[in-house]
Amino acid sequence: MSPARLAVCIVTHDDADDLPACLEAVAHLTRSGFARPIEVAVADCDSADDSVARARAFAASAGPVDPAGTASGGLRIQVLPLGENRGFAGGMNAAIAATRDEAAGDAGRDDDWVLTLNPDARPAPDYVERLIDAVHRAEAAEAAEQGGHLRIGAVTGRLIRSAGDGGGAAGGDRVLDACGMYLTRAWRHHDRGSGELDRGQHARPERVFGATGAAALLRRRALEDVAFEGGEVFDPLFHTFREDAELALRLHERRWEVLYEPGAVCLHRRFNLPARRSAMPAMVNYHSLKNRYLLRAYHQTAGNALLTAPWALGRDLAALAYVLAREHTSLAAYRWLWRHRNEIRARRRYLQSRRTAPAEAVERWFRQRSLPLSEDSLS
Numbered sequence: 412m413s414p415a416r417l418a419v420c421i422v423t424h425d426d427a428d429d430l431p432a433c434l435e436a437v438a439h440l441t442r443s444g445f446a447r448p449i450e451v452a453v454a455d456c457d458s459a460d461d462s463v464a465r466a467r468a469f470a471a472s473a474g475p476v477d478p479a480g481t482a483s484g485g486l487r488i489q490v491l492p493l494g495e496n497r498g499f500a501g502g503m504n505a506a507i508a509a510t511r512d513e514a515a516g517d518a519g520r521d522d523d524w525v526l527t528l529n530p531d532a533r534p535a536p537d538y539v540e541r542l543i544d545a546v547h548r549a550e551a552a553e554a555a556e557q558g559g560h561l562r563i564g565a566v567t568g569r570l571i572r573s574a575g576d577g578g579g580a581a582g583g584d585r586v587l588d589a590c591g592m593y594l595t596r597a598w599r600h601h602d603r604g605s606g607e608l609d610r611g612q613h614a615r616p617e618r619v620f621g622a623t624g625a626a627a628l629l630r631r632r633a634l635e636d637v638a639f640e641g642g643e644v645f646d647p648l649f650h651t652f653r654e655d656a657e658l659a660l661r662l663h664e665r666r667w668e669v670l671y672e673p674g675a676v677c678l679h680r681r682f683n684l685p686a687r688r689s690a691m692p693a694m695v696n697y698h699s700l701k702n703r704y705l706l707r708a709y710h711q712t713a714g715n716a717l718l719t720a721p722w723a724l725g726r727d728l729a730a731l732a733y734v735l736a737r738e739h740t741s742l743a744a745y746r747w748l749w750r751h752r753n754e755i756r757a758r759r760r761y762l763q764s765r766r767t768a769p770a771e772a773v774e775r776w777f778r779q780r781s782l783p784l785s786e787d788s789l790s
Contacts, residue, residue, distance in 0.1 A: 415522040415543055418450040418510035418631075422502030426530035427460040429680070434469045436533045438486055441540050448487040452506035456496040462530075466490045498650030498698070499624060503527060504643050507634065523631040531680040532626045533573070538675045542566045542628045545616055545672035549784050561784070564633030564667030565659070567591055567622030568675030570602075571609065585609035588679045591619030591671035592656065593780040597722035598707055600656040603671075603780060617781040619671045621659030626677040630667075637661040640761060646705075648751070648758070652695060653702040660710045663773050664766045671781070693740040700730060701744035708748075708755050709762055712770060719777065 419437050423430055430453070437451060453466040470488035489509050493502060507525055526539055546563050553561035570588040589602035590613040602623055604613055622628075634644045637658070645654045659669060707723070716723075734741045748755070775782070 413520075413522070414444055414446040415524060416446045416450075416512065416520065417524050417526065417539060418452065418507070419526045419528060420503055420506035420510060421451070421453045421528045421530060422456060422499050422506065423453060423458055423462040423466070423530050424456040424496060424502075425458045425460045425462065427458070427462045427465050429530040430462055430465050431469060433528060433530045433532060434466070434488075436536075437528070438473070439536045440534065440538065441536050442485055443540055444543070445539075448485045450510040451486050451488040452491060452509045453488065454491040454493055454497075454502040454506040454509075456493055456498065456502045463490060463492050497647065498654075500645035500649045500651070500654040501647045503624070503645050503654075504647065507644050508642065511631070521630075521632055525629045525631055525634065527624045527627050527629065529625040529679065531573070532570075533678040534568075534626055535676045538568055538626070538677050539628060541675035542568060542672050545670060545675070546630075549616065549670060552784065562633075562667050563630065563670050564637075564662045564665075565622045565627055565629045566670040566672060567619070567627050568671075568677055569613070569673045570623065570626060570677050570679045573678045573680035587613075588681055589623045589625070590673065591617070591669070591781065592621035592623060592659065594620050594656075594776045595722070596719045596777050597726040598703065598711070598719060599726065600653070600659075613671070614673050616673065616784060617671050618668050618784060619781050620663075620669065620776040621656055622669055622671075624655035624658075625679050625681070627655065633662060633665075633667045637665050637667070639758070646709075646758070648754070649702050649705060650698050652699045653706060657702075657706055657709065660706070660773065661762065663776070664710070664762070664768050666768045666772065670784075696738060697741045697744050700734065700741045701747055703730070704744075704748055705755065709759050710773070714770065715774060715777075718774075 421433065434451070437449070440449065442449070455463050455466070466488070467490050470490060473486045473488055491505055491509060493505060497505070510525070512523065524539070524543065528534070546566050550561050550563060567589070569590055572586040572588045587604035587607045587609050590604040592600050593603055594600050600621065603619065638644050639646065644658070646657055649657060662669060
């Protein structure tokens with residue numbers, strides 16, 4: 412088996428203080444079974460601080476890539492100053508495109524992986540190695556036991572809150588940040604275990620609805636399969652917030668599964684939480700509100716609308732009341748949705764025309780937070 416190819420994609424916007432430690436963590440990733448060098452792309456969304464300068468300084472310290480394709484630390488770093496704030500979605504699209512191996516063809520290799528990282532994420536040295544091992548074990552077990560093929564498009568690990576951001580509790584207990592993502596009938600998506608003391612829960616590898624973009628390992632073949640026309644992996648209309656949940660829905664609609672591996676650990680200093688909404692930037696709250704409707708506009712079926720109506724409509728009314736009473740800056744989200752209705756309809760038609768999985772492949776995630784690896788994958 413040829414070595415796995417790994418690309419690490421990071422989007423920055425005024426993240427100069429976090430970025431060096433993130434890149435240092437990437438430089439310390441173990442490389443057993445990986446092709447060298449690891450491709451790293453840092454896409455900067457018009458930072459006002461010195462994020463670009465720090466990324467370039469780290470790239471220079473890694474040294475030039477030699478003819479054998481290796482560099483000091485085994486990294487090849489590209490810094491992409493985008494000149495505008497395209498958000499996580501647009502920035503990540505630029506980084507993914509910059510690390511694409513054109514020689515692999517449109518479908519890509521089966522062991523060609525993309526690690527999306529937030530600048531405030533610190534993966535353990537064996538984070539990616541454990542994730543890839545988990546994929547290989549799950550796929551081999553499925554083939555041996557079921558005689559089928561488990562299509563894993565994404566895998567995520569056990570994210571832990573960093574110290575200073577709720578990461579440490581009394582007695583030094585760790586606090587979970589995310590153990591995969593789940594859906595509710597109100598069309599909300601949450602991170603499993605978020606804010607819970609780490610007592611060893613969520614200890615088994617499982618299938619989950621989605622993986623937070625803060626530290627998700629994505630199979631490039633799956634990304635190519637679910638991309639929008641033009642090759643966009645993340646939807647640029649989302650800009651920021653909920654774009655990882657939207658990608659998860661596209662993966663499931665095209666028969667790709669998302670895996671959670673508890674042995675892979677990553678620290679994450681998370682700021683954007685529902686409990687902190689009043690302290691978050693107005694632009695983040697605006698996109699958060701807008702994108703909750705985009706999720707449903709793209710992916711909700713008539714049958715699902717009937718089944719989830721009491722919860723989803725109740726949430727819609729509560730959100731509208733909150734915005735009218737306390738968050739007037741987000742009213743523009745409703746105007747944006749109306750102005751872009753034709754574009755939204757066109758993107759929905761494209762996505763719905765490409766669905767290959769039965770409705771149950773998505774509907775089950777409104778009832779269950781995880782599924783065992785051995786259960787029928789609806790293939």
